[in-house]
Amino acid sequence: MKNFTNKLPALLGLTVVSGLSAQTTAHPNVIYVFPDQFRNCGLHFWNDDAFKSYVNFKADPTHTPQLDKFAREAVVLSSAQSNCPLSSPHRAMLFTGLYPDANGVTLNCLDKRPVSNLRADVTTISDVFSRNGYDCGYIGKYHLDYPTPNDPQRPGQYVDEREPAWDAYTPKERRHGFNFWYSYGTFDEHKNPHYWDSDGNRHDPKEWSPKHEADKAIEYLTSVRDKNKPFFLVVSMNPPHSPYQSLNDCMEEDFNLYKDIPLSKLLVRPNVNPELTKKQKAAPYYFANVSGVDREFGRILSALKAMGLDKNTIVVFSSDHGETLASHVEDAKNSPYTEAMNVPFIIRYPEKLKPHVSNLLLSTPDIMPTLLTLAGLNDRIPTGVEGTDLSAEFINLKPTKNAPKAVLYIRDADGKKNAEKKTIAYFPVARGLKTERYTLALTIDKKTNKLAEVLLFDDLKDPYQMNNLPVEKNKELFRSLCKLMPELLKKANDPWYREKVLSDIIPYK
Secondary structure, three states: OOOHHHOOHHHHOOOEEOOEEOOOOOOOEEEEEOOOOOOHHHOHHHHOOOOHHHOOOOOOOOOOHHHHHHHOOOEEEOOEEOOOOOHHHHHHHHHHOOOHHHHOOOOOOOOOOOOOOOOOOOOOHHHHHHHOOOEEEEEEEOOOOOOOOOOOOOOOOOOOOOOOOOOOOOOHHHOOOOOEEEEEOOOOOOOOOOEEEOOOOEEOOOOOHHHHHHHHHHHHHHHHOOOOOOEEEEEEOOOOOOOOOOOOOOOHHHHOOOOOOOHHHHOOOOOEOOOOHHHHHOHHHHHHHHHHHHHHHHHHHHHHHHOOOOOOEEEEEEOOOOOOOOEOOOOOOOOOOHHHHEOOEEEEOOOOOOOEEEOOOEOHHHHHHHHHHHOOOHHHOOOOOOOOOOHHHHHOOOOOOOOOOEEEEEEEEEOOEOOOOOEOOEEEEEEEEEEOOEEEEEEEOOOOOOEEEEEEEEOOOOOOOOOOOOHHHOHHHHHHHHHHHHHHHHHOOOHHHHHOOOOOOOOOO
C-alpha cells in the first residue's frame, strides 16, 4: 500500500478547487453510525425468515423496524467482532486500522491512565478523507483522549469534576481532519448530554442524546457541510450504553414497548445468570434505548433520501461492543463472550454492494482500509495499517478463500503505576481468538505470566457458550486453535508475540 501523500487528487478523478477536491460520482459520501454497547442479537431481523437461517441464536424481542428495513437493502454480517470489546480501544482501532499497541489506546481513556491515549502522529481514516477532498464531521461520543485540564470555558480545569475524570475536551489540533465538530469525551446522562462545537463552545440541549445527535446530523447534511465536496460523517450515539435503570435513561415511548412484558419473555437467551437480578431488571430500559436508536437512525436515512444522496452514500451501522445483559457475568463487555464481542455491521452502498448476509469474520482494524477502498481511496491507505482490506468480501455474495479464518481477542488491564497512582503501563492479561466455530481465550496471571484460565467454546453446538470445554478432554482442538494464534499476534505486533507469552502452549516460530 502506498502513502496517500505520494498521489495527486487528479489520479482519483478529482478536480482541485482552492486546494480541496470537489465531489465526483467516483467518490461516494460515507456515513458511519455507531451507538455504544449495541449487541448484534439486539437486532430484531435475526428472527425474521429472511435472516434467521444465517445464525444459530434467537434474537432479542426488540422493535427495530428501521434497521430491519435497512438490513434488506444492505450487506449484513453475522460475525463482525469487536476484538477488544471496550469503547476506547475499539474506536482507536476503527479510526486507525491499527491494533491497540500501535495506536496507543489499550484501555478505556480516563485521567488516571496516561498510558492510553490516541497517538497524535497516527493517520486516521478521517485524516485520509480530509486530505483527499472530503468534508468531515463528527457528532457525539469520542472517548479517545486522555483527559487533561483544558476546559475551554475554564482554562486550567478538567471538563469533568469527577474523580477520576472520564470526560474530555478534544482541541482542534487533535481532531484528525474533522472540520465539523459537535462532540464530547464520555458522559453517561442520556437526557442531560453536553457537547463542544467546532469553536469550543459548550452546548447543553437538555434532551435525549440520540435525538439531539440525529437533529445535528440532519442539520449537517442539509445546511452545514460544504456541498461541493463529498462528506464523511460519523455519528456516535451513547445509548444503549448504561445507565439503563429508569425513565431518566430512555424515552418513555420506547419503554412502553417493553414495560408490560415479563422478564422471562425479554431475556430469551438460556445463559442468563439468575444471580444477576439487577442486570435482568435493566432489560426493558436497554431495549427501549435500542428502539430509540433505531428510530433516530431511520430519521437520518430519511433525510439522506429526501436530499437525493442515498444512492451515492455508503451508510454503515455498527457498534463498539455488545452487552451481556445478565448473561454469564456482571461486566457488560470486555470479555470473549458472544454477547460482548459480536457487534452489528450493516453496510449499504447501492452503487456497488448487492444486499446479502455474510458470515465474514470482520476485525475492527479491517474497517478503515475496507471503507477507504470502497470509497475509491485504496491507494491512499496509510503504510503500516494492520487491518486487512476486505472490500472484495463485501462485493462478493459469499466469502472467498482469502476471507479471514480467525480473528484476535484482546483484553488488557492496568499495569505499572507511578507515584501519583496513574497507570503508565498496561498489562496484556488475556488473548484468544474466534473462528467460524470456536472461541478460545487464555488469561495469564499478572505476577507470573503463567496460564490462569482457559475459556473454550464450541459456538456451533453451544451457541450460548454454556459449556466451557475442558482442555484435557479436547487436547487436539486446543492445540489446533493455539496454532492459529502466532500469526494473528504477529500481525497485531502484540506484546504476547514479542515476548513469546505462554510459549509452552502457543507454538511461536
